[in-house]
Amino acid sequence: xxxxxxxxxxxxxxxxxxxxxxxxxxxxxxxxxxxxxxxxxxxxxxxxxxxxxxxxxxxxxxxxxxxxxxxxxxxxxxxxxxxxxxxxxxxxxxxxxxxxxxxxxxxxxxxxxxxxxxxxxxxxxxxxxxxxxxxxxxxxxxxxxxxxxxxxxxxxxxxxxxxxxxxxxxxxxxxxxxxxxxxxxxxxxxxxxxxxxxxxxxxxxxxxxxxxxxxxxxxxxxxxxxxxxxxxxxxxxxxxxxxxxxxxxxxxxxxxxxxxxxxxxxxxxxxxxxxxxxxxxxxxxxxxxxxxxxxxxxxxxxxxxxxxxxxxxxxxxxxxxx
Numbered sequence: 001x002x003x004x005x006x007x008x009x010x011x012x013x014x015x016x017x018x019x020x021x022x023x024x025x026x027x028x029x030x031x032x033x034x035x036x037x038x039x040x041x042x043x044x045x046x047x048x049x050x051x052x053x054x055x056x057x058x059x060x061x062x063x064x065x066x067x068x069x070x071x072x073x074x075x076x077x078x079x080x081x082x083x084x085x086x087x088x089x090x091x092x093x094x095x096x097x098x099x100x101x102x103x104x105x106x107x108x109x110x111x112x113x114x115x116x117x118x119x120x121x122x123x124x125x126x127x128x129x130x131x132x133x134x135x136x137x138x139x140x141x142x143x144x145x146x147x148x149x150x151x152x153x154x155x156x157x158x159x160x161x162x163x164x165x166x167x168x169x170x171x172x173x174x175x176x177x178x179x180x181x182x183x184x185x186x187x188x189x190x191x192x193x194x195x196x197x198x199x200x201x202x203x204x205x206x207x208x209x210x211x212x213x214x215x216x217x218x219x220x221x222x223x224x225x226x227x228x229x230x231x232x233x234x235x236x237x238x239x240x241x242x243x244x245x246x247x248x249x250x251x252x253x254x255x256x257x258x259x260x261x262x263x264x265x266x267x268x269x270x271x272x273x274x275x276x277x278x279x280x281x282x283x284x285x286x287x288x289x290x291x292x293x294x295x296x297x298x299x300x301x302x303x304x305x306x307x308x309x310x311x312x313x314x315x316x317x318x319x320x321x322x
Contacts, residue, residue: 002321005082005122005134006063006089013321017062018312019084022168022198022222022254023287025049025066025082025090027266028073033169041265046081048259052287059291062089065254065316067168067198069095069137073266076126091320094121095137095156097170102148111155118159134320136160139170140177150184156297157188164322166194168220173203182215192216196319202229204238211215213250218319222254224294225285226275232294234283240301252315253294257287 002013026045033040056064068074076092083090095118096102106114121133138156140149156167167185171178178197185195192215200209201221210220221239223229244252262285264270276282285294295308 002310002317004091004317004320004322005132006091007076007131008089010088010132013317015062016313016317018060018063019063019065019316020056020254020287020290021065021196021252021316022067022220022256023064023075024068024072024256024258024261025052025064026067026073026075026078026259027258028075030071030073033073042078045260045265046078047079048263049082050085051102052217052257052259053082053088055288056291057086057088057287059288063091063316064088064322065093065135065320067093067097067135067137069093069097071101072097072125076129076131080129080131086213091134092131093135093137093168094118094124094126094133094159094165095135096152096166097137097139098144098148098152099139099141100146103153107148108258111151111158114152115158115162118155118165119162122159122163122165133165135165136167137170138167138181140175140181141170141172142175143177143178145177145184153181153184154188157185157190160190160194161188162260166196166319168196168198170198171200173200173205173208176208178208178212182212182217186215193218193319196220199223199229199256200248201235201238202230204230204234206238206241209242209243213247218250218252218315220252220254222252223256224253225255225257225289226282226283228281232297236294236297236301239298240303243303243307249315250319251311252319253290255285255287255289257285257289258286262286
């Protein structure tokens with residue numbers, strides 16, 4: 001029987017229920033947080049996280065997958081507290097979120113050394129706890145899949161082969177990173193069904209998307225509300241066409257909502273967040289936008305309840321279950 005690690009312990013995959021595959025309750029610049037801890041108000045961040053957690057529970061969500069890795073400010077203690085306070089099943093990751101930079105410590109060590117770090121999080125526990133990672137996160141963005149990014153992908157692949165943990169790869173369709181990311185992971189021997197190419201929904205280029213799907217991987221249609229990458233109506237049209245072509249079993253829906261970023265507490269100060277919203281870049285971005293506006297529109301466009309259940313219930317437990 002397949003099971004999944006959560007911050008509250010291992011559960012049967014069947015217990016996952018309705019699942020959001022890509023949301024961030026917490027994030028933060030790791031260097032600033034350590035060197036100038038006074039800039040972080042952890043109680044305020046916890047309160048904001050509580051609000052979103054209760055909101056998604058109100059829509060029937062039982063599990064949220066939280067892909068906050070190294071360099072995004074992973075804090076397993078904050079996640080554990082949130083899970084305890086809300087009863088929400090939170091799924092944590094290992095891995096490194098970088099578009100180019102690596103600290104010298106890792107720059108000068110091998111893929112196998114980095115893979116061992118990931119394996120430790122999956123098999124022993126994260127940040128000195130017994131809470132185990134359920135999946136591995138890596139990323140490629142505008143700089144492309146350069147030498148450092150390839151190194152992290154190969155480390156992720158080797159850790160996945162050792163542990164059985166699946167891989168979520170942040171991608172940038174505008175830079176066509178997805179095919180090369182898949183190629184590296186497959187070269188290392190990772191089964192395609194263990195791979196999820198996140199943010200594929202940032203494009204409505206169906207040829208590009210089907211090139212990925214032809215390899216057997218999952219795709220994340222997971223940035224609903226971030227119109228700066230692609231407006232909601234075009235995201236919906238793409239999802240509906242992919243459903244028509246029979247890809248329900250290979251897609252995820254989510255929002256990639258980041259609570260600290262959206263509240264001006266992390267990457268951008270509040271005035272910049274307000275400017276983004278005024279420009280229409282992320283007007284509807286929230287952890288419940290999917291349920292409030294997207295799913296009703298998709299159903300009106302022809303998505304069936306069975307297809308929705310496949311995407312939000314069956315696919316997450318199939319991808320994460322080991």
